[in-house]
Amino acid sequence: SLMAIQLKTDDDLSRMRTAGQLTRSVLDMIGPHVKPGVTTGELDEICHDYIVNTLEAVPAPLNYRGFPKSICTSVNHVVCHGIPGGKRLKNGDIVNIDITVIKDGFHGDASRMYLVGKPPILAQRLVETAKECLELGISVVRPGAHLGDIGSIIQNYAESKGFSVVREYCGHGIGRGFHEDPQVLHYGTYGEGIEIVPGMTFTIEPMVNAGKAQTRLLSDGWTVVTKDHSLSAQWEHTLAVTSTGVEVLTGVA
Ligand code: MF3
Ligand code: CO
Ligand code: CO
Numbered sequence: 001s002l003m004a005i006q007l008k009t010d011d012d013l014s015r016m017r018t019a020g021q022l023t024r025s026v027l028d029m030i031g032p033h034v035k036p037g038v039t040t041g042e043l044d045e046i047c048h049d050y051i052v053n054t055l056e057a058v059p060a061p062l063n064y065r066g067f068p069k070s071i072c073t074s075v076n077h078v079v080c081h082g083i084p085g086g087k088r089l090k091n092g093d094i095v096n097i098d099i100t101v102i103k104d105g106f107h108g109d110a111s112r113m114y115l116v117g118k119p120p121i122l123a124q125r126l127v128e129t130a131k132e133c134l135e136l137g138i139s140v141v142r143p144g145a146h147l148g149d150i151g152s153i154i155q156n157y158a159e160s161k162g163f164s165v166v167r168e169y170c171g172h173g174i175g176r177g178f179h180e181d182p183q184v185l186h187y188g189t190y191g192e193g194i195e196i197v198p199g200m201t202f203t204i205e206p207m208v209n210a211g212k213a214q215t216r217l218l219s220d221g222w223t224v225v226t227k228d229h230s231l232s233a234q235w236e237h238t239l240a241v242t243s244t245g246v247e248v249l250t251g252v253a
Contacts, residue, residue, distance in 0.1 A: 003181045003182060003194075004181055005173060005180070005181050005182055005194075005200060006173065006175050006176070006177070006180055006181075007197070007198075007199035007200060008175060008199050008200075008201050008240065009199075012106065012175065012201075013199075013201070013240055015103070015104045015105065015106040016106050016107075016108070016175065016201055016238070016240060016249050017240075017247075017249055017253075018103055018104065018106075019057075019101060019102065019103045019104070019106045019107055019108035019238075019249075020108040020110070020238050020248075020249030020250040020251075021108070021249075021250070021253055022051075022055045022057055022101050022103055022108060023099050023100065023101050023108030023109065023110045023238070023250050024108075024110060024250045024251070024253075025055070026047055026050060026051060026055070026099045026101065027097065027099055027110060027111075027112050029046075029047075029050055030043060030046060030047055030050075030097060031114065033046055034089065034095065034097070034114040034116060035089070035116065035117075036089055036090055036091045036116055036117055037088060037089065037090075038088070038089055039084075039085070039086055039087060039088050039089070040073035040075065040082070040084040040085060040086075040087045040089070040095070041069075041084045041085045041086055041087075043071070043073060043084060043097065044069045044070055044071050044073065044084035047059070047070055047071045047097075047099065048062070048069075048070040048071070051070065051099075051101055055101065055103070056103075057101040057102060057103040058101065058102040058103075059071065059099075059100070059101060060100035060101060060102050060107055060109075060178050061098075061100055064178060066221075067081075067083075067222060068083060069083055069084045070084075071084060071097060071098060071099055072084075072096070072097070072098040072111075073087075073095060073096070073097055073098075074095065074096040074098070074223075074224075074232070074234070075087060075089070075093055075094070075095045076093055076094060076095075076231055076232075077225050077226045077229045077230060077231055077232060078096075078223060078224065078225050078232065079166055079169070079207050079209070079215050079224040079225060079226060079232040079234070080096070080098070080166075080169055080207055080224050080232075080234060081222045081223060081224050082096075082222075082223050083220060083222055083223060089116045090116065090117075091116060091117030091118065092116065092117055092118065092119045092120065092123070093116040093117075093119065094113055094114070094115060094116070094119050094123050094126075094127055094231065094233060095113070095114050095116060096111050096112070096113050096114075096233065096234045096235075097111060097112060097114060098110075098111035098234075098236065099111065100178060105176055106175060106176060107174050107175065107176075107177070107178055107238075108174075108238050108249060108250055109174055109178070109203050109205075109236060109238050109250070110203075110236050110237050110238060110250035111205065111234055111235060111236040112235055113127045113130065113131070113233050113234070113235060115127065122210060122231070123210075123231055125161070126163060126208060126210050126231055126232075126233045127233045129157070129158060129161045129163055129208055129233070130158075130206060130207075130208040130233035130234060130235050131233075131235045132157060133154045133157055133158050133165075133186070133206040133208055133235075134154075134204055134205070134206055134235040134236070134237060136153045136154060136157055137150045137151075137153060137154045137186070137204040137206065138204060138237065138239060138246060138248060139153075140153055141196060141204075141239060141241060141245070141246040142196065142241070142244070142245045142246060143196060143197055143198050143241060143243065143244075143245075144195065144196065145195075145196045146190075146191055146192060146193045146194065146195055146196065147182060147184060147185070147188070147192075147193030147194055147196065148185075148188040148189050148190060148191060148192030148193035149190050149191070149193075150171075150184060150185075150186075150188075150204060151184075151185040151186055151187045151188030151189075151193070152187075152188050152189055152190040153190075154186045154187065154204075154206050155186065155187040155188065158206070158208045163208045163209060163210060164208070164209045164211070164212055164213035165186050165187045165206060165207070165208060165209075165213060166186070166206075166207035166208070166209060166213055166215055166232070167185075167187060167213060168215050168224075169205075169207060169215075169224065170183045170184055170185050170186060170205075171183070171184030171185075171186070171202055171203040171204045171205045171236075172184060172202060172203055173200070173201065173202045174201055174202060174203055174238055175201055180202075182194055182202065184202050184203065184204055186204070186205075186206040186207070196241055197241065198241050198242060198243045199240075199241065200240070200241040201238065201239065201240045201241070201249070202238075202239060203236055203237065203238050203239070204236065204237060204239065205234060205235070205236035205237075206234065206235070207232055207233070207234040208232065208233050208234070209226050209230050209231070209232045210230040210231040210232070211226060211228040211229075211230025211231075212226070212227065212228050212230065214226070214227040214228070215227060236250075237249075237250045237251060238250045
């Protein structure tokens with residue numbers, strides 16, 4: 001298929017910055033609510049209300065290709081796209097909360113892992129490693145680099161820790177569209193893939209598994225789990241490529 005990367009103007013970038021910071025504020029707001037006993041459905045309701053009424057923004061997942069809720073909540077062996085519902089969080093769980101908001105026509109997309117009580121040391125290591133994978137991926141983004149540089153550094157680091165990287169889902173261009181070109185793979189080879197240029201905006205969102213990389217889609221059509229039921233962790237930021245490097249639009253302003 002023909003790749004059509006929408007390079008952003010300074011005016012677009014200013015709106016993307018706003019959308020990114022609103023997205024970040026949801027992840028900050030929900031943190032204290034992620035505790036043993038809360039349901040993922042309750043977390044969804046709190047986020048939905050905050051996005052709509054406080055931020056006066058739109059929760060992008062709601063009705064996106066039929067997705068029924070406003071956020072994604074992916075617990076333990078759920079890799080991504082978990083649907084909020086009656087599941088009650090318990091001590092030792094790890095959960096990814098993925099927030100995408102639309103403000104003034106532009107999307108911000110970010111996710112974090114939250115620890116419920118005190119998870120086992122393996123779960124803590126997995127969560128930290130996935131976060132480091134995202135940070136390493138961001139560190140190589142600059143004009144003249146290639147998308148394969150991102151995938152390569154993430155894959156090498158995750159595998160050096162004895163973990164694996166999910167292949168079936170990837171980062172993506174983002175802007176007026178939720179999922180734009182290009183695809184941003186979290187595995188690959190240094191120097192391969194398209195060249196990174198100023199004005200690109202895309203996410204990096206590595207999914208790292210404690211066991212094997214393979215995934216399975218549940219019959220709800222959304223929930224992605226590890227095939228071997230091993231734990232999985234993911235972190236995501238939305239980035240803009242500047243003339244000299246990178247700006248993390250969903251990062252500390
Ligand atoms: N936020 C996810 C991403 O990072 C996409 C979720 S699609 C949904 O790309 F429909 F499940 F919300
Ligand atoms: Co994304
Ligand atoms: Co996301």
